[in-house]
Amino acid sequence: MREYVITTDATADLPAGWLENSGVEVVAMPYVMGDTEYGISKKQTYEDFYSAMKAGAMPTTSQASLESAENIFSKYADEGKDILHISFSSGMSGSFSGVSLVAKQTEQKYGITVKVIDSLSGAGGEGLLVYYASKLKKEGKTLEETAEWIENNKLYVNHLFVVEDLAHLRRGGRVSRIEALLGGILGIKPVLKLSDEGRIVPVAKARGMRRAVENMIEAAESSFTPDKNDFILVSHGHNEEAAKLLGQTLFSKFGVRVEYSYVSYLVGAHAGPGCLAVFFMGKNKGR
Numbered sequence: 001m002r003e004y005v006i007t008t009d010a011t012a013d014l015p016a017g018w019l020e021n022s023g024v025e026v027v028a029m030p031y032v033m034g035d036t037e038y039g040i041s042k043k044q045t046y047e048d049f050y051s052a053m054k055a056g057a058m059p060t061t062s063q064a065s066l067e068s069a070e071n072i073f074s075k076y077a078d079e080g081k082d083i084l085h086i087s088f089s090s091g092m093s094g095s096f097s098g099v100s101l102v103a104k105q106t107e108q109k110y111g112i113t114v115k116v117i118d119s120l121s122g123a124g125g126e127g128l129l130v131y132y133a134s135k136l137k138k139e140g141k142t143l144e145e146t147a148e149w150i151e152n153n154k155l156y157v158n159h160l161f162v163v164e165d166l167a168h169l170r171r172g173g174r175v176s177r178i179e180a181l182l183g184g185i186l187g188i189k190p191v192l193k194l195s196d197e198g199r200i201v202p203v204a205k206a207r208g209m210r211r212a213v214e215n216m217i218e219a220a221e222s223s224f225t226p227d228k229n230d231f232i233l234v235s236h237g238h239n240e241e242a243a244k245l246l247g248q249t250l251f252s253k254f255g256v257r258v259e260y261s262y263v264s265y266l267v268g269a270h271a272g273p274g275c276l277a278v279f280f281m282g283k284n285k286g287r
Contacts (some may be wrong), residue, residue, distance in 0.1 A: 002112070004082035004143040006133050007072055009064050009095055010039065011088040013235050013261045014127040022134050027085075027099065028068040029266050033059040039265065040065065046262040050238035050273040059269040064088070064095035069102040077110035084143050085116045086130050086150065088266075091198030092122060115147050117154075120198035123267045124233040124279030125157040131230075158223050158282040159194040160203065162212040164237075164274030191215045194285060209274075213242075216278060217249060223282035224254055231257040237268050237275040246276060256280075 010029040012019070019026060030039035033052060038044045039062075053059070064087070076083055085103065090096040096118045103114035119126045129150055136146045189212035191203040203219050206212040232250050236243035240260075247258035263271055271277075 002080065002082050004084055004113075004137070005076050006084050006086065006130065006137060006146075007076075008086045008126065008130045009088045009099075011093075011095075011122050011264055011266045012086065012126040012130050013124045013233070013264050013267070014131060015233075015259045015261050018131070024130055024134060025072050027072060028065045029062060029088075029095065030065060031059045031061045031265055031269055033057050040068065044265070046238060046265075046268075049265055049268065053268075054273045059265070061266050061269050063093055064099050066098050066102055069099050070106070073102060073106040073114055074110075077106055077112050077114075080112070082113040082143050083115070084133065084147055085114065086119050086126065086133060087116055088126060089120045089122050089194070089198030090118045091120060091195070092200070113143065115143060117147060117150050118198070119150070119157075120154055120196065121157050121159065121194060122198070123159065123161075123263055124235045124261060124277060125159045125194065127261070128157050128233060128279055128281070129154060135230075153281070155196055155284050156225075156228070156281050158220070158280050158285045159277065160216045160219050160279075161192050161235075161271065161275060161277035162189050162209065162216055163192075163271050164189075164209065164239075191219060193219070196285065213246060213276060216276070217246075217253070220250065220278055220280065220282075221253065223285075224280055225282045226254060226256060228281035229254075229256050231259045233259050233261060233279040235261045235263045235277040235279065237263045237271055237273045239274045239276060242274075242276055246278070250278065 007025045028040045087096040100116045103116045106114050190205050195201045204215045206215050234243050234247045
């Protein structure tokens with residue numbers, strides 16, 4: 001059996017330092033803020049990113065960099081290693097198709113296996129699949145066994161989130177102009193999730209952020225499956241205090257460890273500053 005590595009896209013969120021320490025390499029997904037492109041040669045702190053958005057900056061995002069994917073795949077192919085790549089949802093981006101093309105070219109050139117999985121997930125949900133895949137690899141599972149587990153379990157990764165300002169979702173085409181306008185006037189905060197097709201869909205609508213978070217917790221209670229989870233991941237858009245309060249509530253209800261992360265740049269560009277999200281293994285996420 002040939003050794004294999006796990007790679008993913010820059011949309012996968014996990015606690016700070018986890019990806020670097022795990023050896024999982026990340027395919028870049030650049031974004032532009034102002035006149036500057038970030039994500040490849042230039043980096044930005046999360047604090048600066050979300051502060052700029054609060055001040056009115058409107059970042060524009062891109063699909064996975066095919067050059068970055070090619071460089072990463074070729075590096076491991078030169079070492080004679082197979083590759084398992086966990087990709088951002090095809091329901092929200094063309095990255096899966098682009099990286100799949102690079103994978104096929106790499107296989108043909110080097111004679112190795114490059115398996116690309118459409119996670120139908122994003123942000124912390126994609127991150128959880130990377131975490132569990134890495135865990136299976138450490139336990140000695142083959143690439144095929146790990147890929148099969150992901151395919152069999154990816155629809156059970158629940159994504160629940162709320163946003164402070166619907167304008168960013170409207171700009172990304174996730175809600176209509178009228179919905180965003182009414183939300184701003186009436187203070188309506190939708191609770192959102194990812195469907196089985198990996199697309200954003202509404203769960204509930206609430207008046208105000210506090211009630212929206214309560215609705216998100218209620219939705220989590222109806223789906224959470226304790227014995228499937230090593231931890232719950234709470235992510236935020238530079239809203240650490242609210243994230244900690246949410247995490248404490250979830251821990252008190254479920255008794256499962258809570259970890260924290262920022263919502264990464266690519267997803268944060270559409271969710272906006274102040275967003276809160278919860279990711280866990282539960283019932284089928286589309287139901």
